[in-house]
Amino acid sequence: MKAAPEAQKRLLDLAELDAGLDRLRHRRRTLPELAEIEELSKKVAQLATQAIGAETEAGDLARDQAKAESDVDAVRTRAERDQNRLDSGQVSSPKDLASLQSEIASLRRRQGDLEEVVLEIMERREAADAQVATLKSERDKVSGTLAAAEDRRDAALAEIDKDAAELQGKRASIAGIPADLLALYEKLREQSGVGAAMLHGGRCLGCRTTLSIADLNRIRAAAPDEVVRCEECRRILVRTAESGL
Template sequence: MKAAPQAQLRLLDLQELDSTLDRLAHRRRTLPELAEVERLEGRLTELRDAIVAAETEVGDLDREQKKAEQDVDQVRARAERDQQRLDSGQVTSAKDLSGLQAEIASLQRRQSDLEEVVLEIMERREEADARVTALRAERSEAEVELAAVVQRRDAAQKEIDDEVGTTTAARAAVAKDIPGELLGLYEKLRGQFGGVGAAPLYRGACQGCHLAINTVDLNRIREAPEDEVIRCEECRRILVRTPESGL
């Protein structure tokens, strides 16, 4: 392939711009804010699930407390009725009196036990309420932190995108100076060799694979016409001759 020396040198300018675009793309993909956003979003999901579970527990305890309080009221009402019967003098049989007194005593013990159950449920509900409050506070803190990180991420991405826009425009201007066939070869090689399709020959070494060129190949390159497109024998990238090639 033939191409003017100046066009070949422009390949190095193009390669530098493409390498810059690759670095910018890598930087955008690996912004620390991206990982931080992902972490905080995951934490918020966990907190929302925990809040739902805690709120559900509070609701369950509310129903449990209401049921226990109803049981207390029923036992208390029955004990009061029995006590009224006892106080009214309607029960005259000694056996009936003894049974009624025993039932009242049993109901009082039952009421006391149920009231203990109510107190225990109330304590558990207070603990569940405290968990809900703490989880909501933590969620609010995480949301504030996430908003700040998202703002930093967006600012960093905008900065990168602006630089990508400037670099892309510069690349388009350089690409116009390179013949289509040479540009096509460069693009093909760039896709094959990790984004580097052209490299300078610097002091007898290819800067694409960073290997020294042997004497025979150096002599061949030295004798080649200026417009001949040279390929590195080791990495097969386009090898661009410059004043610092050491030829």
């Protein structure tokens, strides 16, 4: 393949811009905010799940408390009814009086036991409610940190996109590269990431290999418009005044 030396040198400008675009793509993929956002998102989801679990427990305890309080009310009502019967003098039989007094005593004990259950449930419910509040507060705090990280990510991506658009504009403005040479450059770039490199002081700056005397003699003998390749990495070697030929 042949191409004017000036056209070949333009490949170096193209390669420099493509290297810049590659760096921007790498920066986009490796923004520290991306890992931070992923970790924070997991934490928010975990806290949300824990909060739901705590809310479910608090709800169950609220229902248990309501039932226990209803049981207390039922026993209290029955005990009050029996006490009213006792106080009214409606029961005159000693046996019936003894039975009624025994039942009232039993109901009072039952009421006391149930009130202890209510107190225990209330304590557990208060602890569950406190846990819900703590988890929601922590979730909201982490969500705020997540939102800030997302803002930083968006700002960084906007800057990267701006820089990439500028480099793409410069890349599009490079003219004078023959279609076949450009096609070869793009093919090599797709294969190895870099399509063309400068021959500098007898060294390929693409693979950092110092060329052998035989390779340098071959390149030295090639016509200026001959497109030469590095025998090591197969990239296009662009000759300049600094090639050491």
